[in-house]
Amino acid sequence: MGAMQRWLEDQARVRSRRGIVRHTAVRTGAAGPAPEAGRRTARPVLDLASNDYLGLSTEPRLKAAAARAIDRYGTGARASRVVTGTLPVHGELEAELCRLAGQPAALAFSSGYAANLGVLTALGGPGTLLLSDEHSHASLIDAARLSRSPVQAFPHGDLAALHAMLAARTQPRAVVVVESIYSVLGDAADLAETARLCAEHDALLVVDEAHGIGVAGGGRGAVHAAGLAGAEHVVITATLSKALGAQGGAVLGSLALRGHLVNTARSFIFDTGLAPAAAAAAAEACRIVAAEPQLAGRVLSNAAVLAQTCGVAQAAGAVQSVPVGRPGRAAAIAEELEAEGVLVGCFRPPSVPDGISRVRLTARADLTAAQTRRAAELVASRLAPAVQTAQAIR
Numbered sequence: 001m002g003a004m005q006r007w008l009e010d011q012a013r014v015r016s017r018r019g020i021v022r023h024t025a026v027r028t029g030a031a032g033p034a035p036e037a038g039r040r041t042a043r044p045v046l047d048l049a050s051n052d053y054l055g056l057s058t059e060p061r062l063k064a065a066a067a068r069a070i071d072r073y074g075t076g077a078r079a080s081r082v083v084t085g086t087l088p089v090h091g092e093l094e095a096e097l098c099r100l101a102g103q104p105a106a107l108a109f110s111s112g113y114a115a116n117l118g119v120l121t122a123l124g125g126p127g128t129l130l131l132s133d134e135h136s137h138a139s140l141i142d143a144a145r146l147s148r149s150p151v152q153a154f155p156h157g158d159l160a161a162l163h164a165m166l167a168a169r170t171q172p173r174a175v176v177v178v179e180s181i182y183s184v185l186g187d188a189a190d191l192a193e194t195a196r197l198c199a200e201h202d203a204l205l206v207v208d209e210a211h212g213i214g215v216a217g218g219g220r221g222a223v224h225a226a227g228l229a230g231a232e233h234v235v236i237t238a239t240l241s242k243a244l245g246a247q248g249g250a251v252l253g254s255l256a257l258r259g260h261l262v263n264t265a266r267s268f269i270f271d272t273g274l275a276p277a278a279a280a281a282a283a284e285a286c287r288i289v290a291a292e293p294q295l296a297g298r299v300l301s302n303a304a305v306l307a308q309t310c311g312v313a314q315a316a317g318a319v320q321s322v323p324v325g326r327p328g329r330a331a332a333i334a335e336e337l338e339a340e341g342v343l344v345g346c347f348r349p350p351s352v353p354d355g356i357s358r359v360r361l362t363a364r365a366d367l368t369a370a371q372t373r374r375a376a377e378l379v380a381s382r383l384a385p386a387v388q389t390a391q392a393i394r
């Protein structure tokens with residue numbers, strides 16, 4: 001056996017010992033074709049693990065838009081956007097994103113991950129200090145590493161620490177990176193105060209709205225809700241794959257920023273354009289979110305049901321996060337619940353530090369309050385001993 005093979009097997013053993021094995025098995029009922037008419041499934045599956053907060057990934061209007069785009073443009077964009085890969089549907093999507101979030105310009109990427117890589121590497125470099133909340137998503141951490149900027153992480157939500165770092169900066173430019181709603185704890189950044197600090201210190205604020213768009217501010221996002229739409233020193237990054245039910249990502253900000261990204265963001269230039277079906281579906285999702293703010297309202301009222309039933313404080317958005325302690329316990333709870341027909345997510349290292357593994361429940365607009373309560377009661381019955389263990393560990 002070669003050195004690499006031995007190392008791979010060792011690594012697998014370590015993961016197994018620590019209870020952090022991840023797998024890609026299909027989870028029954030999570031997606032795919034609806035059961036054939038007349039055929040009974042064993043039990044309806046309630047999916048509280050996906051990021052499809054508004055239920056738009058199976059919405060007929062999105063499917064129809066995607067099908068029309070395939071008819072018109074084919075299944076792939078065929079080339080980079082800066083070669084021949086830009087299609088009218090990309091312009092349509094970017095215009096809809098701007099209308100929804102109240103931004104002057106947008107640029108679509110092939111994923112939210114690529115959007116974060118693109119914007120931070122294009123703005124970074126030795127002359128730009130990058131200050132990032134310590135709870136930032138892996139894509140923002142990787143982007144900061146690739147940016148060649150000096151990088152400092154500030155304690156989660158600690159604006160006094162951020163203020164001190166900004167005041168001490170020696171670089172001519174600074175970029176502050178936060179998420180509007182954090183993906184692990186589900187808590188919200190204080191965007192108004194963070195933006196004020198950035199303005200005071202002539203810094204640019206990059207807000208990852210992956211979990212905000214479609215949910216916060218009646219669907220228009222937390223930046224819009226904070227009255228910061230169109231502010232020159234605030235940039236949004238977004239994924240099209242969560243509340244918008246499609247696939248892809250985007251950066252929204254000034255026209256000057258868009259031009260800079262088209263010319264320097266390597267994850268935009270050296271990447272094939274977003275697939276037409278995904279772009280068309282996301283554009284349709286933007287129209288629906290803008291026209292139907294009650295969808296975002298339903299996510300938040302179902303989030304309240306989840307939090308109350310599970311005995312945790314309600315988080316800001318769709319994601320409700322329940323600490324369960326050790327990683328193996330989180331995975332075991334998720335497995336037990338799956339056998340009962342309820343899918344939940346779990347956060348384990350490396351997504352969170354050891355000892356604070358979490359079961360992650362996402363509220364959805366397309367479940368009724370009664371369905372949500374039924375699922376949450378089942379979750380709560382499995383969680384009770386684990387929550388006590390987690391409290392004992394802390």
Ligand SMILES: Cc1ncc(COP(=O)(O)O)c(C=O)c1O
Pocket residue numbers: 111112113114116137139179183208210211239240241248249
């Ligand atoms: C906060 C945050 N940013 C970025 C991303 C990446 O988005 P995408 O899945 O479109 O690559 C995610 C997805 O998990 C996320 O939670």
